[in-house]
Amino acid sequence: MVDDIIVVEDLRKTYVQTKRKWLLFKVGEERTEALKGISFTVEAGEIVALLGPNGSGKSTTTKILTGILHPDGGSATVLGYTPWKREKAYLQQIGVIFGQRSALIWDVPVEDTFLLYKDIYGVGDTEYEETLEFLDQHLKIKELLPVQARKLSLGQRMRCELGLILLHRPKVIFLDEPTIGIDVWTREKIKEMLKRVREEWGTTIIYTTHQMSDIEGLVDRVILLTEGEIRYDGPIRELMRSVPYKYLSVEFAEDVPDLGYEIIEQAGKYVKYRVPRREAKKAVENVLKHEIVDLSLEEPDLEAVLKEIVRG
Numbered sequence: 001m002v003d004d005i006i007v008v009e010d011l012r013k014t015y016v017q018t019k020r021k022w023l024l025f026k027v028g029e030e031r032t033e034a035l036k037g038i039s040f041t042v043e044a045g046e047i048v049a050l051l052g053p054n055g056s057g058k059s060t061t062t063k064i065l066t067g068i069l070h071p072d073g074g075s076a077t078v079l080g081y082t083p084w085k086r087e088k089a090y091l092q093q094i095g096v097i098f099g100q101r102s103a104l105i106w107d108v109p110v111e112d113t114f115l116l117y118k119d120i121y122g123v124g125d126t127e128y129e130e131t132l133e134f135l136d137q138h139l140k141i142k143e144l145l146p147v148q149a150r151k152l153s154l155g156q157r158m159r160c161e162l163g164l165i166l167l168h169r170p171k172v173i174f175l176d177e178p179t180i181g182i183d184v185w186t187r188e189k190i191k192e193m194l195k196r197v198r199e200e201w202g203t204t205i206i207y208t209t210h211q212m213s214d215i216e217g218l219v220d221r222v223i224l225l226t227e228g229e230i231r232y233d234g235p236i237r238e239l240m241r242s243v244p245y246k247y248l249s250v251e252f253a254e255d256v257p258d259l260g261y262e263i264i265e266q267a268g269k270y271v272k273y274r275v276p277r278r279e280a281k282k283a284v285e286n287v288l289k290h291e292i293v294d295l296s297l298e299e300p301d302l303e304a305v306l307k308e309i310v311r312g
């Protein structure tokens with residue numbers, strides 16, 4: 001489509017590691033097929049979550065699309081550019097965060113890194129001030145600008161990292177596990193900021209995370225990778241419905257009876273059953289034949305859905 005900002009076709013990547021004996025003789029190769037030919041497109045202004053278990057190829061995808069890695073096959077364009085050619089005009093229009101790494105210069109105040117980026121990206125003084133003002137509404141970064149980067153807490157650091165990559169108002173941003181180890185308050189701030197950024201600038205966002213609460217209510221669409229292949233690509237809501245189970249939580253007034261459903265959590269007289277979606281009503285009826293204190297029937301949340309899908 002005309003509005004497709006990211007077009008990925010049959011993208012492949014195999015890592016080859018040479019095995020050596022006594023660091024000298026090559027005795028073989030270890031090959032990891034990290035991407036087995038994935039295809040997808042993303043439209044301007046979409047927020048897409050890239051999900052999947054460890055090792056499923058999420059970071060490899062992000063690295064290829066941000067020009068850090070060359071693929072072995074297939075093609076990808078972002079904003080019409082081939083990312084791994086690393087053209088300046090391309091890199092000027094994107095922003096990327098790898099949660100494990102920091103773009104901030106460690107020993108100087110945060111502001112110094114900001115001013116360096118301002119220069120590199122050619123952001124004018126007025127635009128810089130306006131953008132800072134806008135980013136400060138959710139990220140509260142102004143108060144952090146005078147602080148040495150190494151003195152920041154993890155949450156403060158991430159607020160700065162996000163502010164930094166947004167300074168030049170990129171058209172596309174890639175976030176690879178930005179919230180690992182970060183407190184709930186900061187995660188909410190990041191989410192609010194991303195919503196505003198899309199609203200105000202129409203930014204396209206590719207967001208990889210393990211923290212399901214980060215993306216609930218934020219993303220339009222989920223791409224689920226398992227072992228280098230796309231397992232699901234579509235709206236979150238349909239993904240949720242694709243799981244043929246519901247969860248029935250009950251606090252019994254008596255000892256927990258054996259109802260024949262799979263128990264996934266239990267503590268004393270509290271129990272959580274996993275019941276087939278079609279039998280949910282009957283399960284509730286069965287439970288009500290016993291003395292209970294409380295009961296609730298829940299749809300699996302995103303985290304549970306992913307576990308169900310991955311376990312097959």
Ligand SMILES: Nc1ncnc2c1ncn2[C@@H]1O[C@H](COP(=O)(O)OP(=O)(O)O)[C@@H](O)[C@H]1O
Nearest residue numbers: 015017032034053054055056057058059060061
């Ligand atoms: N530099 C590398 N050398 C060899 N294998 C790698 C390298 N980077 C990633 N891999 C392997 O490729 C697969 C996909 O990794 P990755 O893209 O990092 O997955 P994810 O981000 O989903 O956890 C994994 O099996 C991983 O071990």
Ligand SMILES: [Mg+2]
Nearest residue numbers: 058059060176
């Ligand atoms: Mg990763």
